[in-house]
Amino acid sequence: MHALIIGGGIGGLAAAIALHRHGWQVRVLEQAPAFTEVGAGLSIQPNALRALAALGLGGRVRAHAVADAPVGVRRADGTWLIRNDVDRLIRRHGPWLALHRADLLALLHQALPPDALRPGVQAHQVRPDGTVTHTDGTCAADVVVGEDDVQWAPRSEDVRLFCLERLVTRLAGGRPPGAV
Numbered sequence: 001m002h003a004l005i006i007g008g009g010i011g012g013l014a015a016a017i018a019l020h021r022h023g024w025q026v027r028v029l030e031q032a033p034a035f036t037e038v039g040a041g042l043s044i045q046p047n048a049l050r051a052l053a054a055l056g057l058g059g060r061v062r063a064h065a066v067a068d069a070p071v072g073v074r075r076a077d078g079t080w081l082i083r084n085d086v087d088r089l090i091r092r093h094g095p096w097l098a099l100h101r102a103d104l105l106a107l108l109h110q111a112l113p114p115d116a117l118r119p120g121v122q123a124h125q126v127r128p129d130g131t132v133t134h135t136d137g138t139c140a141a142d143v144v145v146g147e148d149d150v151q152w153a154p155r156s157e158d159v160r161l162f163c164l165e166r167l168v169t170r171l172a173g174g175r176p177p178g179a180v
């Protein structure tokens with residue numbers, strides 16, 4: 001079975017990994033010219049960490065993350081505007097990590113075969129038969145998982161739109177115990 005993922009952000013890559021782990025052939029179309037380092041620090045909350053663990057990435061994420069980073073919002077001068085009681089949240093829900101977005105994206109990229117990643121390709125339209133038109137031409141897949149800004153045409157009850165979160169949770173083995 002072939003799956004085409006439109007968008008190589010955290011959600012699209014996670015969906016691709018989940019499908020790949022289930023034996024699907026996956027391709028990820030990303031409109032950006034390259035999968036490069038982007039962003040800043042990310043807070044990896046307990047449910048996100050459980051989802052990443054279900055994708056086989058828990059250990060690698062922990063190895064790149066900071067475990068006891070303070071969580072909240074600071075003013076420009078560094079003083080706290082809002083500060084979460086992380087200890088209480090960790091006691092209640094589990095580990096809470098901080099990780100650079102570029103490191104997370106690199107781990108997600110590494111979990112996929114290199115030829116699954118197709119940067120510099122913007123999807124334009126998804127047809128009900130699974131054909132996708134894009135900047136390089138067309139391709140087809142049994143399942144298409146996509147971004148909202150792609151044209152899903154013609155709108156029809158035959159077109160199944162997949163919610164990334166539900167798809168990843170389902171393919172990763174169901175709702176993780178204690179998910180928040």
Ligand SMILES: Cc1cc2nc3c(=O)[nH]c(=O)nc-3n(C[C@H](O)[C@H](O)[C@H](O)COP(=O)(O)OP(=O)(O)OC[C@H]3O[C@@H](n4cnc5c(N)ncnc54)[C@H](O)[C@@H]3O)c2cc1C
Nearest residue numbers: 007008009010011012029030031032042043121122123147
């Ligand atoms: C400032 C900021 C801070 C955040 N901090 C946190 C945090 O600490 N912890 C946390 O859990 N979440 C955080 N988030 C939220 C988190 O970043 C998002 O939930 C997550 O990145 C969404 O991933 P995504 O793959 O759905 O979308 P995106 O990351 O937006 O990825 C979509 C990708 O699809 C590509 N694309 C779009 N259209 C097409 C097309 N037609 N063809 C091909 N490619 C296409 C885009 O180029 C992009 O790469 C933060 C968000 C922001 C903005």
